[in-house]
Amino acid sequence: MSAVDDLVPALVALRRDIHAHPELGYREHRTAALIAAQLRAIGVEVHEGIGGTGVVGVLHHGTSPRTIGLRADMDALPIEEQNDHAWRSTMPGAFHGCGHDGHVAMLLGAAQHLARTREFDGTIHFIFQPAEEGLGGARAMVRDGLFTRFPCDRVFALHNWPDLPMGTIATRPGSIMGAADKFEIVVTGRGGHAAIPHDTPDAILAAAQLATQLNTVVSRRIAPTASAVLSITRINGGHTHNVLPASVVLGGTIRTFDPAVQDVIEDAVRGIAAGVALSFDVTVEVDYDRYYPATINHADAAAEAMAAAATVGEAQLAPEPAFTSEDFSFMLQACPGAYVWLGQARAESPSMPLHNPRYDFNDAVLPLGIRLHVALAERHLAKA
Ligand SMILES: [Zn+2]
Ligand SMILES: [Zn+2]
Numbered sequence: 001m002s003a004v005d006d007l008v009p010a011l012v013a014l015r016r017d018i019h020a021h022p023e024l025g026y027r028e029h030r031t032a033a034l035i036a037a038q039l040r041a042i043g044v045e046v047h048e049g050i051g052g053t054g055v056v057g058v059l060h061h062g063t064s065p066r067t068i069g070l071r072a073d074m075d076a077l078p079i080e081e082q083n084d085h086a087w088r089s090t091m092p093g094a095f096h097g098c099g100h101d102g103h104v105a106m107l108l109g110a111a112q113h114l115a116r117t118r119e120f121d122g123t124i125h126f127i128f129q130p131a132e133e134g135l136g137g138a139r140a141m142v143r144d145g146l147f148t149r150f151p152c153d154r155v156f157a158l159h160n161w162p163d164l165p166m167g168t169i170a171t172r173p174g175s176i177m178g179a180a181d182k183f184e185i186v187v188t189g190r191g192g193h194a195a196i197p198h199d200t201p202d203a204i205l206a207a208a209q210l211a212t213q214l215n216t217v218v219s220r221r222i223a224p225t226a227s228a229v230l231s232i233t234r235i236n237g238g239h240t241h242n243v244l245p246a247s248v249v250l251g252g253t254i255r256t257f258d259p260a261v262q263d264v265i266e267d268a269v270r271g272i273a274a275g276v277a278l279s280f281d282v283t284v285e286v287d288y289d290r291y292y293p294a295t296i297n298h299a300d301a302a303a304e305a306m307a308a309a310a311t312v313g314e315a316q317l318a319p320e321p322a323f324t325s326e327d328f329s330f331m332l333q334a335c336p337g338a339y340v341w342l343g344q345a346r347a348e349s350p351s352m353p354l355h356n357p358r359y360d361f362n363d364a365v366l367p368l369g370i371r372l373h374v375a376l377a378e379r380h381l382a383k384a
Pocket of ligand 1 (some may be wrong): 074354
């Protein structure tokens, strides 16, 4: 197995430096500049400003036309960090709560190793994307010509995974992460005196009916063998005891794996809204946004990832997908590939979940992540 251990101390320092200087989506200027400088220092060709702050490093070796893309995301979350380690966030309201600092360090480590050993024949594209957390940086890079400028036979992404023990690597063919939709529903009546309800359409009662009826969509409209989540996460309306408010706003999220199920749910949400509007004499406006599609691994690429994983760690076939979402889905719509989970939990203590204000990337998994990137590249671009 490739020796990467000598690279690790500097990469741990780099990871912690990025952690201390988190940047939100599309504002990853310091992080992107740091990545570009590190890539140039090892002789990798650098392209900046792709899809906003995205960076692509290109490493050619040999004569094969084969190509591979390896992706890391760079952005932080708008959360206040609650850890007190030396490398805690120095930026108020920004925090690497999803481990993207670790993803950057692992991919830079792989680039360093592959640039010095060159045990491959073909072209590697190191893809550093902005704005994974809800802002669609992967889509921005694809629209900016990522795969036409840097064609890839395959593209892979690793995500640290606190639910799996350190040392394990898991993926699956087909769906691995959910589609994320969000909705905002505005119920509008007229507003009036609470003591004269017969003259005032009740937007609060209509909103309460909506909340109840929307919660029947998954149980009554979706087959028990399919899977979906609908959660109402917000109701805002009213301000005092003797006024029926003129409007109430409901918001929530829907997670699915199958576009046909997603269609049924969107139709049901709109239909229920129209029915409630009619029965309560209010107007109901639905803003329904399918913001991230499901992340669907290509079977061949998932098999390739499993084979590579087995050479560096404990490879597991993930039994089921996760309901969280990922904008790597946009890259997989444009290029065959697979999304892979890298176990992050220490045996002695459970890891904090992703997006928790006390989460921190586990630096002990850096070498395994580097080896997995390297194995993916060296196997896909194997010398003849
Ligand atoms: Zn995240
Ligand atoms: Zn993430």
